Amino acid sequence: MTSGIKNNFWFILYRRKDFCEYLFKLLRQESVPYYSVLSTVEDSTDEEFVKKEYESIKNLIFIKPFEPVNQFLNKLKTEFGLVLIPYMDCMTGEVAKVGNEEMLRFIKLSKNNPDSIEILKDSFDKFNDKPSVRVKSGPYEGLEGRLVRIRRDRKVVISLGNSAISISGIEFSLLEII
Secondary structure (H helix, E strand, O other), rough: OOOOOOOOOOEEEEOHHHHHHHHHHHHHHHHOOOOEEEEEEEEEEOOOOOEEEEEEEOOEEEEEEOOHHHHHHHHHHHHHHHEEOEEEOOOOOOOOOHHHHHHHHHHHHEEEHHHHHEEEEEHHHHHHHOOOEEEEEEEEOOOOEEEEOOOOOOEEEEEEEEEEEEEOOOOHEEEEEO
């Protein structure tokens, strides 16, 4: 499946839950970089604690194919019967894509507390009128975004491509207006 084309973008795709493990196995076999935001919980049985993983952001996967994304999606569909639906950028109407550096920052960020992350339906541009903030300390130190109230909770909204990502659980005292 790999054609050797260097791709500097990650694409955001929806997938059906029922072929999750099969898709991950296929992507690993084909050496296609992918990322899914996972959380770990401990579940107790009568005798021991067992760690279980679950997706924090349901049914979304970030992939970095070695070929044009439409060609990659067609190949998944025709050769393996897998249909992934591209997450569309609401500003451009094209498949949402994220630059490599930005994606690597998001991966690092999402490993801090994956349950605090939510992908919003709006583009980041919708929040341009909100105050710009920077996190002064803690695990998110240096993170910059917009301070937004969502469902009675203050959240920092950042961009990922042109998509908006909200992060909850950041103490207000750790924020500075910039």
